[in-house]
Amino acid sequence: MTLKTRLIPCLDVMNGRVVKGVNFVDLVDAGDPVEAAIAYDAAGADELTFLDITASHEGRDTIFDVVNRTAQHCFMPLTVGGGVRTIEDIRKLLLCGADKVAINSAAVSDPDFIARAADKFGNQCIVVSVDAKQIESDRDENKEPARWQIFTHGGRKPTGIDAVEFAKNMVTLGAGELLVTSMDRDGTKIGFDLELTAAISDSVSVPVIASGGVGSLEHLVDGVKIGHASAVLAASIFHFGTFTIGQAKSHMAANGIEVRQDPS
Amino acid sequence: MKQIIAIIDYGSGNLNSAQKAFQRAAREGGVDAQIIVSSDPEQVRKADRIVLPGVGAFVDCREGLMALDGMEQVLQERVIEAGVPFFGICVGMQLMAERGLEKQVLSGFGWIKGDVVAYLPDDKQLKIPHMGWNTLDFIQSHPLFTDIDSGPNGLHAYFVHSYHLEVKDKSQLLATAEYGGLISAIVGRDNMVGTQFHPEKSQKLGLAMIGNFLRWKP
Numbered sequence: 001m002t003l004k005t006r007l008i009p010c011l012d013v014m015n016g017r018v019v020k021g022v023n024f025v026d027l028v029d030a031g032d033p034v035e036a037a038i039a040y041d042a043a044g045a046d047e048l049t050f051l052d053i054t055a056s057h058e059g060r061d062t063i064f065d066v067v068n069r070t071a072q073h074c075f076m077p078l079t080v081g082g083g084v085r086t087i088e089d090i091r092k093l094l095l096c097g098a099d100k101v102a103i104n105s106a107a108v109s110d111p112d113f114i115a116r117a118a119d120k121f122g123n124q125c126i127v128v129s130v131d132a133k134q135i136e137s138d139r140d141e142n143k144e145p146a147r148w149q150i151f152t153h154g155g156r157k158p159t160g161i162d163a164v165e166f167a168k169n170m171v172t173l174g175a176g177e178l179l180v181t182s183m184d185r186d187g188t189k190i191g192f193d194l195e196l197t198a199a200i201s202d203s204v205s206v207p208v209i210a211s212g213g214v215g216s217l218e219h220l221v222d223g224v225k226i227g228h229a230s231a232v233l234a235a236s237i238f239h240f241g242t243f244t245i246g247q248a249k250s251h252m253a254a255n256g257i258e259v260r261q262d263p264s
Numbered sequence: 265m266k267q268i269i270a271i272i273d274y275g276s277g278n279l280n281s282a283q284k285a286f287q288r289a290a291r292e293g294g295v296d297a298q299i300i301v302s303s304d305p306e307q308v309r310k311a312d313r314i315v316l317p318g319v320g321a322f323v324d325c326r327e328g329l330m331a332l333d334g335m336e337q338v339l340q341e342r343v344i345e346a347g348v349p350f351f352g353i354c355v356g357m358q359l360m361a362e363r364g365l366e367k368q369v370l371s372g373f374g375w376i377k378g379d380v381v382a383y384l385p386d387d388k389q390l391k392i393p394h395m396g397w398n399t400l401d402f403i404q405s406h407p408l409f410t411d412i413d414s415g416p417n418g419l420h421a422y423f424v425h426s427y428h429l430e431v432k433d434k435s436q437l438l439a440t441a442e443y444g445g446l447i448s449a450i451v452g453r454d455n456m457v458g459t460q461f462h463p464e465k466s467q468k469l470g471l472a473m474i475g476n477f478l479r480w481k482p
Contacts, residue, residue, distance in 0.1 A: 002398050002399050002416060002441070002443070003394065003396050003397070003423075003443050004396060004397045004398070004420065005396075006396050006397065041467070046396065046397055068280065071280050071281045071284060072284050075284075075285050075464060075466070075467050075470055075471060076422070076465060076467055077422055077424070077462075077465050095279070096280060097280040097281045097284075099281075099424070099462075099465065119321075120324075121319070121320055122319055122320030122321055122324075123393070123426070124319065124320075124395065124424045124425060124426070125319065125320075125424075176393050176395070176424075176426075177393075205391060205392055206391055206392070206393065207391045207393070207395050207396070230391055230395070230396065231396070260397040260420045262419050262420055262467070262468055262469070263468075
């Protein structure tokens with residue numbers, strides 16, 4: 001098999017600006033998502049994900065401009081998530097130059113939306129964000145296997161829905177890929193929730209992107225080898241310049257993971 | 265002389281990306297070209313080269329194209345009769361087949377002998393869609409491949425698809441990609457080529473291949 005494991009940097013965008021800033025030495029404006037996208041493109045990222053966390057309705061249109069400008073400069077696949085709720089939202093993002101959209105809250109509140117979206121645009125461009133948190137009590141008291149429940153609204157709202165069942169259901173409805181984020185691990189830098197990633201990846205036929213918790217290059221390797229992910233996503237280790245895309249890929253390759261290392 | 269390249273807009277595909285990639289490849293390759301995106305058959309008729317993108321399902325793309333009155337007739341006239349160079353991308357490539365078997369059986373253009381069928385890797389553990397970066401194996405020489413490295417150590421192309429064109433006439437299969445079996449990555453004959461992958465999303469390989477297409481004189 002020569003399909004390569006993908007390494008995907010993620011940028012949080014609010015009102016058209018990168019939220020945490022990107023620590024690349026040669027950026028004129030570290031807050032401009034388009035500049036960051038161009039830098040990641042040049043560094044050999046396999047895809048790019050924008051997560052729009054704009055809260056206000058008025059600010060929502062800024063993401064379209066960001067996607068449009070990015071598509072003018074970057075010839076790599078682009079996924080956009082955050083606030084995608086209608087067929088019209090998807091259509092606009094795709095027309096601006098996004099290749100895939102990541103859907104979270106709307107997939108929970110109206111699962112049939114995923115079926116309609118996949119039917120309209122093809123399942124290859126419908127990514128469902130599975131934001132999950134482990135249910136602690138089961139483990140401690142009853143020694144049952146680990147379970148996770150789905151959260152929406154950026155991890156603030158629990159739903160009581162079982163994450164693995166939700167993931168399987170989304171694939172049946174037409175999701176072409178799952179972005180699995182551990183809300184327990186997000187921002188902790190202690191590594192992916194590998195049990196969660198593997199539980200979902202082993203239950204579905206579509207590719208799974210592991211997300212949430214990367215703090216070292218070893219975590220990326222674990223996500224693939226132990227979590228069985230087809231792609232690994234990270235944000236802060238790249239933004240803050242801890243590691244470059246090239247270093248991450250070299251480390252993955254040295255650990256026997258096939259990655260794309262085209263000369264630039 | 266300035267060439268006119270028409271990218272057909274039939275409500276499918278990432279036309280913004282395709283247009284920008286063709287503009288950039290023309291600029292970098294020193295090709296004087298105007299890249300237009302059009303749903304007007306008369307504009308497409310005047311083009312020196314024609315590009316047919318497409319994402320989603322075969323049936324939706326087929327219906328979208330048929331909804332443009334006269335477009336398919338212009339394609340047949342220009343590509344088959346006049347020999348204008350043609351580039352099909354993803355479902356645009358699949359439409360070159362005799363039939364598509366996704367959701368329902370529908371006829372394609374019939375330019376490439378074969379049907380578009382669900383791709384089933386030998387290894388059932390492999391994920392579908394076939395999504396991501398894969399290398400190509402060029403199984404014939406072709407002007408589109410000039411200065412592009414293939415094989416396990418070659419450049420990568422970006423794929424995202426669950427169906428592929430099962431080519432009956434092997435002389436029309438130009439390149440494959442390996443994924444628990446062989447995927448038809450590039451098909452073609454005479455003045456036409458089609459790629460299952462997305463050259464407009466394939467960075468170095470994609471821009472090089474588009475540049476070669478713009479210089480191609482079949």
